Each structure stands twice: as C-alpha cells, then as structure tokens.
Amino acid sequence: MDLFLRQKWLDPRLNYTPPNDGTDGSIVITGEAYNKVWIPDTYFPNVKSALFHTLTVPNRFLRLYPNGTILLSLR
Numbered sequence: 001m002d003l004f005l006r007q008k009w010l011d012p013r014l015n016y017t018p019p020n021d022g023t024d025g026s027i028v029i030t031g032e033a034y035n036k037v038w039i040p041d042t043y044f045p046n047v048k049s050a051l052f053h054t055l056t057v058p059n060r061f062l063r064l065y066p067n068g069t070i071l072l073s074l075r
Helices: none
Strands: 005-010 027-029 060-064 069-074
Touching: none
Parallel strands: none
Antiparallel strands: 005 069, 027 060, 060 069
16 A cells, blocks of 8 residues: 655744745755754554655655645655
8 A cells, every 4th residue: 555644733943934926935845954854753553564665766745834834745
C-alpha cells in the first residue's frame, strides 16, 4: 500500500511578513532548508513493520505559511 501522510502544525518561530503581491504568501521549502525545519516524530502504535518508499529523489513537500503554519506531505 502506498500512503500519503500529510501533517500540519504551527511553529510561531517561523512566522514572517508576506509580500503584498496578491498571493497567500506561502513558501515551498526545499533543499538544505528542508533539513533545518523541525519535523515531529510521527509513529503508528502497534505497527508490525513499516518501510519508507525509497527513490532517487525524496518524495516530500514542505510549505510554510506567514503565520508559521507548516504543511508536510510525504509519500
């Protein structure tokens, strides 16, 4: 089974003033910056075994909103 795991949380330390360009002001975090963002350690109780799908390029998406809300999507 393939699973898309989406998590959303608020980290007020990452809030910022968005540009006034008519968009929602969110930023997609990639590369080295991705590794510097704190991500909760998620686990599934009572799981017998689990594996992350291995690819040549990680299948992950991280978006930061002006109020410090973070959206993480993993496959």
